Amino acid sequence: xxxxxxxxxxxxxxxxxxxxxxxxxxxxxxxxxxxxxxxxxxxxxxxxxxxxxxxxxxxxxxxxxxxxxxxxxxxxxxxxxxxxxxxxxxxxxxxxxxxxxxxxxxxxxxxxxxxxxxxxxxxxxxxxxxxxxxxxxxxxxxxxxxxxxxxxxxxxxxxxxxxxxxxxxxxxxxxxxxxxxxxxxxxxxxxxxxxxxxxxxxxxxxxxxxxxxxxxxxxxxxxxxxxxxxxxxxxxxxxxxxxxxxxxxxxxxxxxxxxxxxxxxxxxxxxxxxxxxxxxxxxxxxxxxxxxxxxxxxxxxxxxxxxxxxxxxxxxxxxxxxxxxxxxxxxxxxxxxxxxxxxxxxxxxxx
Numbered sequence: 001x002x003x004x005x006x007x008x009x010x011x012x013x014x015x016x017x018x019x020x021x022x023x024x025x026x027x028x029x030x031x032x033x034x035x036x037x038x039x040x041x042x043x044x045x046x047x048x049x050x051x052x053x054x055x056x057x058x059x060x061x062x063x064x065x066x067x068x069x070x071x072x073x074x075x076x077x078x079x080x081x082x083x084x085x086x087x088x089x090x091x092x093x094x095x096x097x098x099x100x101x102x103x104x105x106x107x108x109x110x111x112x113x114x115x116x117x118x119x120x121x122x123x124x125x126x127x128x129x130x131x132x133x134x135x136x137x138x139x140x141x142x143x144x145x146x147x148x149x150x151x152x153x154x155x156x157x158x159x160x161x162x163x164x165x166x167x168x169x170x171x172x173x174x175x176x177x178x179x180x181x182x183x184x185x186x187x188x189x190x191x192x193x194x195x196x197x198x199x200x201x202x203x204x205x206x207x208x209x210x211x212x213x214x215x216x217x218x219x220x221x222x223x224x225x226x227x228x229x230x231x232x233x234x235x236x237x238x239x240x241x242x243x244x245x246x247x248x249x250x251x252x253x254x255x256x257x258x259x260x261x262x263x264x265x266x267x268x269x270x271x272x273x274x275x276x277x278x279x280x281x282x283x284x285x286x287x288x289x290x291x292x293x294x295x296x297x298x299x300x301x302x303x304x305x306x307x308x309x310x311x312x313x314x315x316x317x318x319x320x321x322x323x324x325x326x327x328x329x330x331x332x333x334x335x336x337x338x339x340x341x342x343x344x345x346x347x348x349x350x351x
Contacts, residue, residue: 058161148351173269
């Protein structure tokens, strides 16, 4: 009974502090809606936008993951080390420069035969200052278990749920990519039955950017990748986003400069810059009515890959219901779209 009471109280707290869905805010999961809703916080710089209750909400979501998937998967929450922080207030203080500790969720299908080599998916969550959310991803994760994949999903630096300090460690398109890559390495080291030659990368929105950056900068690490509605070109993106969104990037704890002040820095953090490096089978999805990652941004990424003579697959949906979230919903169109993704991954990962 005590656990039930705590759960109900936590659920109430969760509901009180969960932002409205994309349709209500006019934004998606790439970060534009959050910045627009809190321009003062975005412009504040040192403080960012972390919810003061984020650690409580995260603890609740840890429970929800187990509640939702324990019938089909072994669910665990793990911690590993990645590269040191980029933002260090006192570089001569005790522990300055220590590797940053990253938490991640791991999911292994209960029916998986651990006497044989098995495939792995590395999921990069969506959202600037987002997290691996059971509300948004549990139904997708269940499908991945049913497909026969083990999955690791890191809450890379900048994610919410671990306090303001961790949220402010965001390194957009930089060491957050390394955090996800380190999660892949941890998973392969921990579970000897996972096949290092059958690892796929997957992510939507900002997670799509991280997915693209992983395969473009580390092509030998993955057998295949899927990028859904991926942020692809930060220079272009700053041109069509709001001043509040732009301020989030130029804040001291973030990139620290506007795109006008340092175009090269924004290019360095953009997948489109590395189009010539593609060597991994890739599928990209976009949607013409995406209210967050404008279809023009994804089209430019597709054109850049074609200009480099790269082989990949892409599909742009025409005015699909759901906008930015169109194929992460629990609708028939979304499920059909994800079946396209799973069919593509299966060609290379053979679950």
